[in-house]
Amino acid sequence: MSNKIITIGREFGSGGREFGRKLAELLGFAYYDREIISEIVKRTSLSEQYVQNIAEHKPVISFPIHTGRTFLTWSVMPDYGQSVHSEQHNIIREAASKSNCVIVGRGADYILRDENPFRIFIYSSMESKLQRCKLNQSRDYDKGQELSDKEMVKRIEQINKSRADYYEFYTGQKWGDKSNYDICINTSFITPEKIAEAVKLLVC
C-alpha cells in the first residue's frame, strides 16, 4: 500500500473531528469517522446506536485475577462486540487500501501501524473543551435541556476515560501518550483551520 494515511486520535471536546474534516478537504483525501459505523451497520444489520456503543467501548465484563505480584485480566466479550470490532478493523484496512485518507479515532493509528500512517493527537485544556461543548450544546438543544458546567465536565471526563480504556484495551498502548504520535496539537488557542494548513505542509 502506498496511500497517504493520516490518523487522528482526539480528546472529546477538543475539536478533533472538525479539524479532521478541514484537513481532508484541504488535502482532497477521503474522510472516515462516523462513516465507519454506518458501514458496519450496513454489513451486519445491527442498529446504528448499538454499533456506535460497542465500537467505542472496550468489553465490559472483566475479571481481575491476582497471581503473585502480577495482575492479569481475563475478559469476556459478547459475540456481537467481537464481530463489530473485527468488522471495524476490516473497514479501516479497506479504507486505507483504497485511497489517501484521514481516519478519525477507532485506534486506526495502531491498526494501520505497518502502513506508516501520519499519526496526530488533538487535545485541549478542560476550560477549552467545556467552552466548545457548551457552544455545540446551545446549537443542538433547547434552553432547559442543557447540562450545567459541572455536569458537562463530568460527561467530558467520562467520554475521554472511555476512549482511553478502549484504546488501551485494543492496542496495549497509552492513549494520548505523545510517543505514539508524530504530532500532538493543543487546540485551546489555535483554530482547526490554521492547524489543518500547518499539517498539510508536514504531510505533503
Next chain:
Amino acid sequence: MSNKIITIGREFGSGGREFGRKLAELLGFAYYDREIISEIVKRTSLSEQYVQNIAEHKPVISFPIHTGRTFLTWSVMPDYGQSVHSEQHNIIREAASKSNCVIVGRGADYILRDENPFRIFIYSSMESKLQRCKLNQSRDYDKGQELSDKEMVKRIEQINKSRADYYEFYTGQKWGDKSNYDICINTSFITPEKIAEAVKLLVC
C-alpha cells in the same frame, strides 16, 4: 509586552536546537540558547563550564522529610547556583521584552507564562535520538574516542533525566507533559526544515 515569543522544550538528541535555529531564521526572530549562558558569564564573571553546569541542573542537596502521609522536600542551593538561576530568569525576561524571539530550554515556557508564549516540545524515539547523536559524534570526535551505542543511550537517558528534574524542580510541572505545550512534535520521521515551515504558519 506584545512581542511574539516562542519557547522550545526538547529532549536531548531530538534536534530541538537545530529546529529552533531554523525557525528563528525563517521568522526573522532573535534566537536564544547558549547565548543565555554566555550572558550570565559576562555578568557574573563565573566560568562558562561552571555556569552551564549549574544552569541546567537542579540543586543537588535535598532532604526528603516524611510528615504523616505527605512527602516534603527541603532543598539547599549553593549561593552561586541561586544567583545563576536568578540571572538566567532575568535574562530570559529581558530577551522576551526586547523583540520577537525563540528561546530554547531553560524553563522559558514557565518563566514567561504571563506573556502567552507559543510553547513547543520536541521529542523523538530513542532509535532516532541515538542516530542523531552518533552522527554528531562522528563529526566532533576522532575514531576510538567514540561512545558505544549502549554508552550513548545511557548518556542520552542521563541528560534527559537531568532536564526533566531541572524543569520539574523550578516549575512544579511535568517536563514533556503535552498539557503544558501548544504543540509537541516527534522528529523521528520529519525534518527540522519542514517542522519550521509548519510552525511558522501556526504562529503568524
